[in-house]
Amino acid sequence: MSLQRPPRLPPRTAAALTAALARLERLGVEALVAGSAGRALLGFAVRPRDLDLEVAPEDAGRAAAALGLRAREQRDGSASGTRASGVLAGVEVDLTAGLTLRGPLGRLPWDAGAMRSHARPVPVGTATALVAPVEEQLVRAIVMEDEARIARIAREAPPGFAPDEAYVEARLSAARSAAR
Secondary structure, eight states, X not given: OOOSSOOOOOHHHHHHHHHHHHHHXXXXXXXXXXXXXXXXXXXXXXXXXEEXXXXXXXXXXXXXXXXXXXXXXXXXXXXXXEEEEEEETTEEEEEEEEEEEEETTEEEOOOHHHHHHHOXXXXXXXXXXXXXXXXHHHHHHHHTTOHHHHHHHHHHXXXXXXXXXXXXXXXXXXXXXXXX
């Protein structure tokens, strides 16, 4: 996917992301930017109001502490993993680690390798953000049968955007296999 317009974040969101990435980098923690901020950085027509960051499960506690957040285990019928939320530099931050979803179309396990291998580095201020693939957001929405989210991502997509079908199929296959 090539960027059709320059990546953009609102100034406060960009500053919060730069601060978060600097704090995590000092700890040696790699974070992936996901959600609406990730889409905005990839040229999608969205104005994010928060930051969604994903880290490895073993880094969750240290990452949360570095961002002034408290990590807690999430276990409910549709999701499990570690979550932390709060505010950094005036911007809401949602930190997730090891997110596994259970939806009508299967159980989608967290896959750091897939996400990292398809992530894109994007400059943000003085930092470089590693942006999670939008395809992961699509797969999560498909597994959860969240038609509104799928439509929103499609509506925001830059001209010429085509999801990586191999990534989508591999992750959906993983969800179907894990559900058995």
